Amino acid sequence: MHLVTVRTAAGTRAGRVEGSEIVLLDHSDVRGVIDADGGIDSAADIDGDRLSLAGASLAPVIPKPDKIICVGVNYADHVAEMGRTPPEAPTYFAKYARALAGPHDDLLLPDPDHTSHIDWECELAVIIGSPVRHATSEEALAGVAGYAVLNDVSCRDWQRRTTQFLGGKTWEALTPLGPALVTRDEIGDGSGLNISTTVDGVIKQASNTDHLIFNVVDIVKDLSRIMTLDPGDVIATGTCGGVGAARTPPEWLAPGRTMTTTIEGLGQLVNACI
Amino acid sequence: MHLVTVRTAAGTRAGRVEGSEIVLLDHSDVRGVIDADGGIDSAADIDGDRLSLAGASLAPVIPKPDKIICVGVNYADHVAEMGRTPPEAPTYFAKYARALAGPHDDLLLPDPDHTSHIDWECELAVIIGSPVRHATSEEALAGVAGYAVLNDVSCRDWQRRTTQFLGGKTWEALTPLGPALVTRDEIGDGSGLNISTTVDGVIKQASNTDHLIFNVVDIVKDLSRIMTLDPGDVIATGTCGGVGAARTPPEWLAPGRTMTTTIEGLGQLVNACI
Incomplete structure (x- = not known):
């Protein structure tokens, strides 16, 4: 469904x-x-x-989740391009609901005097369906209602202002989420899905969720040690290689560019930057 | 009030x-x-x-804020004890509402197999009263409804598992907030307030909000560049020196210990660990 x-x-x-x-x-x-x-x-x-x-x-398919939990450095190729070492545990940071945008919304880019290094990050989003706490693998998967596409649009200059990513990750209405929640019966555990970002029709990122370092069950289990996951919570599972910050020269979103984010079986986000 | x-x-x-x-x-x-x-x-x-x-x-005085925004490394003595360099911009990370506890609640410490390095961090909490976006200094202060006491209880082992603090900061029901929202007419801009943590009656942290590197107005202004701050949002402004992780040997909360967090004019959190 x-x-x-x-x-x-x-x-x-x-x-x-x-x-x-x-x-x-x-x-x-x-x-x-x-x-x-x-x-x-x-x-x-x-x-x-x-x-x-x-x-x-x-x-946004969930307009106001209690939690948006993002996983960083979770594809080997993205870890390498960002100059990081492969993680031994999932890296978590947050966004607030104010960051979300609709799947076809125009993205109103911030004043370039505030931030100008705005980057794409296609991600498989997990949407929780029932409370999950101290879960086994089976319970973790059973707590997943379904999946959606999210682009973790990131203001790299603010992300790198300090050690903590949050300040570059939660800019207002820059993170499209949707188009739909596709229920778990159609998608299973979220593995094996092709995922990509194009900008103005040119492929920038292309991978498969099989390359996740920590998969959906790993992440849900681990998070459930920390706190209860609640219905409607959104977990963005991390992005693959090909982000603008890792290109030579770096490449950013700008007014007039259109970003398309696609995951097999989940549909597409198409967002024009204005 | x-x-x-x-x-x-x-x-x-x-x-x-x-x-x-x-x-x-x-x-x-x-x-x-x-x-x-x-x-x-x-x-x-x-x-x-x-x-x-x-x-x-x-x-918790605000049981379910849309946002809990925490500022890290924001007192010079705490920056030094944690081995960090003084920041040029505020460091932001998040907690989710599931992390909150009442001002006199017992803190049910997690299974020690999951986390055992549980530390205190007394903080001045700002509570937003009206939407704040792209604020001037005057608008930033006008958007503050009042203040409360927050203890940013931190699971240091999980905080240091990766580069990002969130995983150590948002453990279920370990962050007391309260006892009251004291309105801004009584407290002004939040400066000049004595702040402390005691554990079992022994002073562990004692400072004054005059020693904040980024003050309340700085923080609210800066955050309002990123996104709209909404009524009920909670901003924890950072902690001072004296945390358990920086002691020799390190010192942690444990069942049977009682943590008391006090800010002049705002009252006290008294939380027994169980």
């Missing part, structure tokens, strides 16, 4: 994709569907209004 | 401290008071039930 959060005149609504249409559901967003009694499966039974998918304005 | 969030049989309620009593307000927590039309000032006019302050079970 593909679930989306769509903007309507009366606010956002959750919807289920059926062919070229969105069947609207009785929740304000996909997190509401996850949280409802019976969860995602019961949502399939509600029938409502329909919208054309092509004409819909999609919001 | 001192505002608290108190646990009742029917869930949490916001309250205003009057002498030895709490006057309950018509909001489920202090964030509701901040968000209400008219904000904190209008809350003073609602009269309701009263509770004894001494017998009350206080929740």
Whole structure:
């Protein structure tokens, strides 16, 4: 099942994709569907209004997660290009919900006097479906509602201002998330998926989630030692090689460029920079 | 005004401290008071039930902020003891709301097989009252609703597992916040306040917020370049020297120890470790 959060005149609504249409559901967003009694499966039974998918304005599929947890340095080729050593444990940093953008939203780049080294990072996003705490591998996977595409757009100058990444990672409305939550029954454990970023149609990043150093189950298990993962939480699993910062010369997003982020089976984010 | 969030049989309620009593307000927590039309000032006019302050079970004063933003390496003596160089810009990392504990809650320490280097960090917490974006100094201060005490309890082994602090900073229910939001009219810009941690009555940290490298206005201004700060957001401004990790030998929290965190004018957190 593909679930989306769509903007309507009366606010956002959750919807289920059926062919070229969105069947609207009785929740304000996909997190509401996850949280409802019976969860995602019961949502399939509600029938409502329909919208054309092509004409819909999609919001971030989870507009306001309690947590956005990002994993850094989690593909071997990206570790090498950033001059880091392969990690013995997953590297975690955060974004806040204010960072999210819709899957087709224009990205309003910040004032270049504030930051100008704005980079792409295609990532497989995991969306939690039920509380996960001190999980076994089986429990970790069972806690995953599904997956989406996220581009962890990063302001490298601010990311490198200090030792901690957060200040370069959580700029307002620069992190597209969507287009849909694709449920786990279609995707399994998130392995074996081709993932890429193109800018103006030129491939910049291309890899496969088989190359994750820590896979989805590893990450969910490890995080559940630290704290409870809650329904709607988003985990961005890290990016592969090919980021702009590692190119010679470095290459950045700029007004007029269009970034396309694709994961096999999950769809595409298409974001014009303005 | 001192505002608290108190646990009742029917869930949490916001309250205003009057002498030895709490006057309950018509909001489920202090964030509701901040968000209400008219904000904190209008809350003073609602009269309701009263509770004894001494017998009350206080929740984290903001139980579920959208953002908890922490500033690292922000007192010169703590920078030196941790072997870091003085920063040219504020260092930011995050906690999630799941990390918060009430001001008098017992802290249930994690399984020592998972983490055993659990340390104290007394910090002045800023609570945002109205949206702040691209702020001037005046706007930054005007966006502050008030202040509270926070202890940024840190699992040093996990903090140092990778380059990024988050994994050691956001352990479940180990970060007490409270006891009250003390409004800005009583505290001003947060400077000149004595701040300390004692463990079992022995002073471990003692400083003054005058020694912050980046002060409250600096931090709020800088963060507002990155994103909108929202009502109820919590900013922990960093800790001073005297943490357990910097002692010889290192010293950690353990079951049976009681940590007391005090800031002049804001009150005290008293947390027994179990």
